[in-house]
Amino acid sequence: MEKKLPIVEPIIKCYQSVAYPLSIILAHDEAWPWLYSNFIQLYSPNGFEIMMHNYEDTNFKDYPWLVVNDFESLVEYGEEELVQSLIQAIDRDQYVYLFVDEFYIPRTGSYGIRTHVHDLLINGYDLEAQKFYVSGYVKNSQYTFYTVSFEELASSALNGDSMPHKEIKLLKYSKYKLPNYTYLAYKFDMENVVEQLADYLSNQDTSVRTRMLQSPNHFFSGIQVYKVLYSQIKNASSTGRLELHPFLTMYEHKLLMNRRVEYFIKQKGLHLDAFLTATGTLAEKCLSARNLALKFLFTGDHSILVRLTNHIKELEALEYQVFTDLHAELNTVKPRKLLSKAELFFAESSTKLDHLFELSTDQDNYPDIYDRMASLYPETIASFYEIDRDKANKLMYIFLKSMEERNWPAHHTDWFVSRCRELLNHIEDSVLREMVGDSLKAVSRSRISASRRRMTSSEPQCLP
Structure with missing residues (x-):
């Protein structure tokens, strides 16, 4: 196995x-x-290491999913x-x-x-x-x-x-966030990219943006982390020891920026081909710097440190120019337009519909689907039909089937009938309203008949 x-x-x-x-x-x-x-800002906690601002410890509990x-x-x-x-x-x-x-x-x-x-x-x-x-x-x-x-x-x-x-x-x-077990979705955040890039270029401490969760770290941040590389080279000239991690972090930072720009082009339709080339060049130069550092460790040739210092200086100047131009370009990108209340309502309904439909693939989730749908407003359920009729029909079938199995008493049947009428009032499409209405009427009749049978039984029915 x-x-x-x-x-x-x-x-x-x-x-x-x-x-x-x-x-x-x-x-x-x-x-x-x-x-x-994310993963745009850089900082140094001690003057010898370079970290990406976001998640650097072994707690792991702040990672989504x-x-x-x-x-x-x-x-x-x-x-x-x-x-x-x-x-x-x-x-x-x-x-x-x-x-x-x-x-x-x-x-x-x-x-x-x-x-x-x-x-x-x-x-x-x-x-x-x-x-x-x-x-x-x-x-x-x-x-x-x-x-x-x-x-x-x-x-x-x-x-x-x-x-x-x-x-x-x-x-x-897990796609669902505890403790409420709600579907966890993350949409690309251009505003956050622009803010972090601005912090990086101006050496601002990004951790102040999350001070409501924890105290700012006050480490030196931004493009000034190049000081760590110069410090490493200076230390190597006297000790012969050179730490590779800062050079590798700088390479991964530029490689990720290159992939990010590629994402902008392919997924967001932005015209950033020149920046794709420029960030690719930055990544290659960072890799060359890492390789020079590695070569020094193998050979002990101090002339390599002179070449490495000059290479880092050129890289720092080029990066500042490329990132400054990229920030200016991204800053001109119009932010996503604000949704109207109607658009926001349908967006939220669509998310709920997809979540419930995903749960419906497992029959063990049917009771949970019933409970969730029972708590929804009728206009939300009505919007399900307008978004995707097939999905809505399946969910309504699960809801009605689960309700039958619960054997509700008479006053619950009355409540359900009123909910049905309210639901129909929110469906504008006349054909769809008639189709849903016929389905609900049939179930309502079934519920009323079952309720009357229970009322004549000797044992009173209790709420489940």
Whole structure:
């Protein structure tokens, strides 16, 4: 038996705490507008690292569509019990995020050499081959998908003094937002893109925009994070050590901007071909800077640092010009026109209709559909028929069938008949009104007849 949960290689993968949740949610089309609306601002928390403003810790609970549960401590687990628990989590469609000692993990740079605790994501298993499907960094700092045997994974998670106490999180993709289980949709937000781009160019702290949720971080932000690269080069000239993560983050930032512009062109119909070329050039130059930094680490040739410094200076100037022009161009794009009350009503009704219809694919959801429809205004149900008759008919059938099974008393029948009349008043199409009316009259007669039979029974009927 084999099971693999969907997963993709994310654009942002410099830090696994960002790469892992993105690899889960970006396997679903509805997440891409959210990605392209965010991850624009950069900041440095300490002068040595560069992060993308949005989600950088291992909490994961702020990611849309991601339901996060903490796993119990591993202190009491044996290897077999741990493997079975991880398999059961996958069977519940939960990805497993955990820390392992890479000394026990083949393909990693620490395998069989030294203890190195790092995080790992499990997205599947193969019982016959006795292996887990995982993702993470292997030798040569390559982010990839690979397999680890049950025995290797259990050993890497349980061995070491601190390993059983490390956190494990279970991550599940859900289209519905808890606790109300409402459908979660995210529309591309051009205004947010323009605001974040303005913050980036002016070195403004974007975290002040979310201060109602948490205190601003007050780290230095924006295009001035290039100072981190210069600082890294200066440090390398005296120590011979150079941290690659800031260079990789800058490359992924420009690559994502290039993909974002491509999205503007293909999905939004904007004429930005020149910016597609320009941001592509920026991404290539950032990759060249990363490669120069890597070459220095391999060779120790200090002349490379001079070339790298000049390259970064040219890159910074070009990026500022390209992003300034792009911001000006996007700022001229007319914002989405405000919807009238009628348009907004139909947009909300359409979302409700799609949500209910999706639930209708599983009969176990019928009681939930009934409860939700019973709480809707008649004009909302009427709008369902105007949006999609076939979907509305199916939902109405489920609603009426569920009502029959609940055996309502007489006064509930009267309530339902009045609801039917009110519903018909909101359907303007005469043919449609007659069709729905005939259906509802038939059910009303059935309900009245059933109600009268119950009134003659010896036992009083109670509300369900």
